[in-house]
Amino acid sequence: MAFKNFNCPACGAPLELEYRFSQMVVCPYCDQTSHLAGEGLEAQGEKVKLSDYGSSFSVGATGTVFDIGFKVFGRIRFEYPDGFWDEWLLRLENEPEKEYWLQEDEGDYILFEKSETLPENPDFASAKVGSAMRFGEFQIFISEKNTAKIVGGEGELPHRVIPGEQADFVDGIIYGKGVPTSLEFLPNNQLAFYYGKKAVTLSDFKFPEKPENPYTA
Numbered sequence: 001m002a003f004k005n006f007n008c009p010a011c012g013a014p015l016e017l018e019y020r021f022s023q024m025v026v027c028p029y030c031d032q033t034s035h036l037a038g039e040g041l042e043a044q045g046e047k048v049k050l051s052d053y054g055s056s057f058s059v060g061a062t063g064t065v066f067d068i069g070f071k072v073f074g075r076i077r078f079e080y081p082d083g084f085w086d087e088w089l090l091r092l093e094n095e096p097e098k099e100y101w102l103q104e105d106e107g108d109y110i111l112f113e114k115s116e117t118l119p120e121n122p123d124f125a126s127a128k129v130g131s132a133m134r135f136g137e138f139q140i141f142i143s144e145k146n147t148a149k150i151v152g153g154e155g156e157l158p159h160r161v162i163p164g165e166q167a168d169f170v171d172g173i174i175y176g177k178g179v180p181t182s183l184e185f186l187p188n189n190q191l192a193f194y195y196g197k198k199a200v201t202l203s204d205f206k207f208p209e210k211p212e213n214p215y216t217a
């Protein structure tokens with residue numbers, strides 16, 4: 001059910017937004033990225049069509065994960081010198097207020113939950129791979145530090161980014177818990193902290209709308 005209806009500022013197509021925390025939308029007809037601004041949309045940056053690698057996920061897809069209904073609202077793609085990865089924005093029906101992200105990287109999946117609290121004054125420059133960092137209540141062992149480019153998005157997203165902008169990442173593990181974490185430094189001081197909700201594989205997701213394999217019946 002739509003919470004807001006817009007028209008794409010580039011091509012005029014009707015755009016229905018369903019995710020009430022959305023800050024931007026990518027037009028499915030012309031691939032224009034737009035930010036919510038006042039009562040309307042403002043076109044931002046170049047039109048970018050993400051190349052399709054045949055993911056099992058897509059914007060608008062529904063299904064269940066661990067018997068909980070989910071819906072995919074958006075996708076964002078990041079690129080680094082050796083490749084790219086996607087993050088899918090998911091809403092779970094039992095926790096509609098929470099923001100979940102499914103990271104898909106060469107067939108590996110991690111389901112992240114956005115933390116409602118942020119670490120205090122996290123500093124990308126001083127984060128050091130192989131050392132520990134205190135992030136609020138968490139002690140994080142830093143396993144990776146990266147600067148990536150935002151290739152573009154699809155659907156609705158809860159932040160405001162423009163294709164081509166830079167994003168910085170500090171990934172790590174919560175000490176004593178083995179939980180993967182990711183601290184995202186997006187443009188314009190948009191900061192988000194995510195921690196791994198559950199280790200997932202593709203087979204944990206069920207897509208009921210897909211036809212059953214007739215040979216397993």
Ligand SMILES: [Zn+2]
Pocket residue numbers: 008009010011012013027028029030031032
């Ligand atoms: Zn459009």
